[in-house]
Amino acid sequence: MRAKLSDVAAAAGVSTSTVSLVLNDRARRIPAATREKVRRAAAEVGYSPNALARSLRTRRTRTVGLLSDRIATTPYAGRLLSGAQDVALSNDHLVVLVNTDGDREIEVDAVATLASHQVDAMIYAAMWHRLVPVPEGLPPGTVFLDCRPEGGGFPAVVPDDERGGRAATEVLLASGHRRIAYIDADEEDLPIASGLRLAGYRAALLEAGITPDPALHVRAEVNAAGGRSALGRLIALPPRQRPTGIFCFNDRIASGVYSAAHRAGLEIPRDLSVVGYDDQQLIAAELDPPLTTVALPHEAMGRWATEVALGIREIEKDGEIHRMECPVVLRSSVGPPLTSITPASDGPTATPSGRTGATTEAVPGWQPGSEEGTP
Amino acid sequence: MRAKLSDVAAAAGVSTSTVSLVLNDRARRIPAATREKVRRAAAEVGYSPNALARSLRTRRTRTVGLLSDRIATTPYAGRLLSGAQDVALSNDHLVVLVNTDGDREIEVDAVATLASHQVDAMIYAAMWHRLVPVPEGLPPGTVFLDCRPEGGGFPAVVPDDERGGRAATEVLLASGHRRIAYIDADEEDLPIASGLRLAGYRAALLEAGITPDPALHVRAEVNAAGGRSALGRLIALPPRQRPTGIFCFNDRIASGVYSAAHRAGLEIPRDLSVVGYDDQQLIAAELDPPLTTVALPHEAMGRWATEVALGIREIEKDGEIHRMECPVVLRSSVGPPLTSITPASDGPTATPSGRTGATTEAVPGWQPGSEEGTP
DNA sequence: GTGAAAGCGCTAACAA
DNA sequence: TTGTTAGCGCTTTCAC
Numbered sequence: 001m002r003a004k005l006s007d008v009a010a011a012a013g014v015s016t017s018t019v020s021l022v023l024n025d026r027a028r029r030i031p032a033a034t035r036e037k038v039r040r041a042a043a044e045v046g047y048s049p050n051a052l053a054r055s056l057r058t059r060r061t062r063t064v065g066l067l068s069d070r071i072a073t074t075p076y077a078g079r080l081l082s083g084a085q086d087v088a089l090s091n092d093h094l095v096v097l098v099n100t101d102g103d104r105e106i107e108v109d110a111v112a113t114l115a116s117h118q119v120d121a122m123i124y125a126a127m128w129h130r131l132v133p134v135p136e137g138l139p140p141g142t143v144f145l146d147c148r149p150e151g152g153g154f155p156a157v158v159p160d161d162e163r164g165g166r167a168a169t170e171v172l173l174a175s176g177h178r179r180i181a182y183i184d185a186d187e188e189d190l191p192i193a194s195g196l197r198l199a200g201y202r203a204a205l206l207e208a209g210i211t212p213d214p215a216l217h218v219r220a221e222v223n224a225a226g227g228r229s230a231l232g233r234l235i236a237l238p239p240r241q242r243p244t245g246i247f248c249f250n251d252r253i254a255s256g257v258y259s260a261a262h263r264a265g266l267e268i269p270r271d272l273s274v275v276g277y278d279d280q281q282l283i284a285a286e287l288d289p290p291l292t293t294v295a296l297p298h299e300a301m302g303r304w305a306t307e308v309a310l311g312i313r314e315i316e317k318d319g320e321i322h323r324m325e326c327p328v329v330l331r332s333s334v335g336p337p338l339t340s341i342t343p344a345s346d347g348p349t350a351t352p353s354g355r356t357g358a359t360t361e362a363v364p365g366w367q368p369g370s371e372e373g374t375p
Numbered sequence: 376m377r378a379k380l381s382d383v384a385a386a387a388g389v390s391t392s393t394v395s396l397v398l399n400d401r402a403r404r405i406p407a408a409t410r411e412k413v414r415r416a417a418a419e420v421g422y423s424p425n426a427l428a429r430s431l432r433t434r435r436t437r438t439v440g441l442l443s444d445r446i447a448t449t450p451y452a453g454r455l456l457s458g459a460q461d462v463a464l465s466n467d468h469l470v471v472l473v474n475t476d477g478d479r480e481i482e483v484d485a486v487a488t489l490a491s492h493q494v495d496a497m498i499y500a501a502m503w504h505r506l507v508p509v510p511e512g513l514p515p516g517t518v519f520l521d522c523r524p525e526g527g528g529f530p531a532v533v534p535d536d537e538r539g540g541r542a543a544t545e546v547l548l549a550s551g552h553r554r555i556a557y558i559d560a561d562e563e564d565l566p567i568a569s570g571l572r573l574a575g576y577r578a579a580l581l582e583a584g585i586t587p588d589p590a591l592h593v594r595a596e597v598n599a600a601g602g603r604s605a606l607g608r609l610i611a612l613p614p615r616q617r618p619t620g621i622f623c624f625n626d627r628i629a630s631g632v633y634s635a636a637h638r639a640g641l642e643i644p645r646d647l648s649v650v651g652y653d654d655q656q657l658i659a660a661e662l663d664p665p666l667t668t669v670a671l672p673h674e675a676m677g678r679w680a681t682e683v684a685l686g687i688r689e690i691e692k693d694g695e696i697h698r699m700e701c702p703v704v705l706r707s708s709v710g711p712p713l714t715s716i717t718p719a720s721d722g723p724t725a726t727p728s729g730r731t732g733a734t735t736e737a738v739p740g741w742q743p744g745s746e747e748g749t750p
Numbered sequence: 751g752t753g754a755a756a757g758c759g760c761t762a763a764c765a766a
Numbered sequence: 767t768t769g770t771t772a773g774c775g776c777t778t779t780c781a782c
Contacts, residue, residue, distance in 0.1 A: 431775080432775085433777070
């Protein structure tokens with residue numbers, strides 16, 4: 001069996017309380033000589049404290065329970081966890097992870113289990129911004145991460161999707177675009193982010209004196225195929241209505257836009273500027289050209305949640321939700337619109353090269369919207 | 376404070392031992408009436424057991440420590456964790472996660488912390504198949520997940536990369552390809568997977584009576600840009616040497632091959648067949664056409680490791696490493712080579728359409744290798 | 751069948 | 767300055 005406190009005490013020839021005091025650095029009144037002696041003895045017998053016994057006594061386990069709906073399916077999980085883990089570790093806490101797969105029953109069980117393990121704090125994380133029912137028995141003070149508790153009453157941190165949508169749109173506006181499309185999510189379960197980003201998009205447009213054109217707000221499945229088909233619909237618009245820049249609900253859609261654009265003979269960003277959302281490394285950084293996108297602040301949210309849970313960070317009003325800024329990641333998928341550009345360095349402003357033999361629908365006559373179609 | 380065992384005992388009018396017996400289902404000799412009474416009392420006072428106290432007594436915490444080098448940077452983390460978590464949970468265990476970011480010092484600390492928290496089992500996970508130094512103080516019996524301990528002596532589970540490389544190549548062979556390239560990793564820190572997959576590739580070729588052509592083994596950075604440049608080099612080969620099928624070290628490289636191929640006017644799989652590795656959802660499933668690839672069995676490895684750690688699964692020889700099969704995921708990026716195909720339905724067999732106006736290097740004269748170049 | 755009592759390893763009053 | 771002592775909440779042998 002492992003050495004325990006009394007073994008150290010015996011070896012050092014002192015009492016267990018002295019050992020405890022010394023080893024916990026509460027030994028202000030104990031002479032250096034004794035301290036040394038104790039330390040040496042501890043090392044000698046290979047003492048390793050039993051956190052269980054300590055916690056039973058102190059009523060603090062130095063653990064935080066992290067309950068999450070699903071961690072496997074989404075590549076975000078990592079950053080969320082790593083933010084949380086980081087804060088926890090640097091504050092001497094361990095994180096106990098429970099993945100519920102969204103199963104309500106497992107969830108309630110897990111809350112109970114975590115509680116019975118006496119975690120000092122609890123975090124409830126979702127893998128995307130949504131409204132979640134509060135699991136039965138959830139201890140007060142539990143922090144909601146990337147989701148909002150139905151009915152409120154708990155601190156929560158979520159991405160500021162509205163500001164993100166606005167920022168994405170503003171990138172396009174700043175480059176001179178006026179006809180900006182938004183390829184929105186077509187899903188039932190992303191209502192929060194979708195609505196907020198849309199609101200940000202509209203607000204940015206309005207602020208720039210542009211009336212949002214309903215034809216430029218299209219919906220798509222949140223994947224590459226959705227992006228491809230949405231771009232098809234945008235391309236099918238009458239020339240004057242076509243967008244010169246597109247803000248996509250997420251990077252997956254953007255990647256679909258890329259491939260459909262390439263097939264249609266459009267070059268990004270020369271013929272079309274694209275902004276995504278999420279900053280998924282595997283997509284955004286790897287596309288050619290690399291995608292300008294809005295990053296979801298998963299790491300920062302994970303940190304915030306843990307800090308609040310651990311009581312390191314004060315929150316203003318109780319139960320208020322904290323909106324975390326989504327920073328824009330500037331890469332190379334946005335450029336000035338063709339029409340407003342000064343004679344380009346690498347060719348005529350009008351009529352980008354069509355291609356022959358493109359496998360899918362080529363759009364030889366494609367031109368940016370505000371340029372009246374060639375006769 | 377929360378209700379404890381003695382509260383239940385008081386409420387039920389029995390002793391704590393009786394309550395303990397009943398609540399732990401060890402109450403064989405206790406009449407149903409008493410059991411009912413105890414259960415009712417427990418519910419009434421809202422009893423919730425204190426796992427700490429129990430564990431202190433029983434010397435079992437029902438927790439497993441999961442130590443990993445990094446969980447944030449890679450999208451694999453999720454499946455690894457979820458496999459582990461799943462097995463743990465269904466065996467009534469909690470997983471305590473520590474992310475060390477590859478920092479040796481944190482690692483040693485974490486081992487100690489986990490040990491002091493008396494975890495029943497420990498797993499050491501890497502985020503990709505590699506050889507890792509064994510952290511000081513690691514308890515015997517610790518299971519290595521997706522990595523191999525230097526010097527052995529611990530059970531370990533890793534992907535069977537050689538068989539995976541072989542399987543990938545065989546998919547291409549089965550479709551009739553004879554000139555198959557392997558775009559290998561160019562990195563120093565992926566020696567195991569890289570070498571094994573190469574060996575599998577070679578073995579498959581040899582078995583099919585094909586002598587591996589060194590010119591078809593190229594190296595690339597393990598990302599899209601690497602894939603693009605590697606395809607460029609392959610395209611630059613003399614026509615008769617060009618491959619008709621490519622096996623890529625990973626999906627990121629494959630996605631680069633896709634985009635470079637499209638730019639070069641090559642259609643997948645008509646002009647070129649591609650097989651990836653990793654089965655990264657964000658890439659493989661989203662490419663157009665969807666990528667045939669070899670899946671890394673992260674979930675299965677996570678399960679295996681946890682089962683072994685928990686003693687649910689017997690292992691044969693101690694310290695032996697278990698190779699987990701990497702299943703091929705058939706999608707649509709592989710077809711027969713152009714040369715062996717019967718006259719195609721949608722055009723002539725020879726000379727795939729070149730494109731005008733392609734932004735990067737177009738290869739109008741491209742043809743599959745075994746077809747002698749057009750004059 | 752049920753209860754009393756000991757003790758898991760530690761901390762923290764309080765005494766000395 | 768150090769030691770004694772009493773638990774933290776639970777399980778488990780052993781008496782009754």
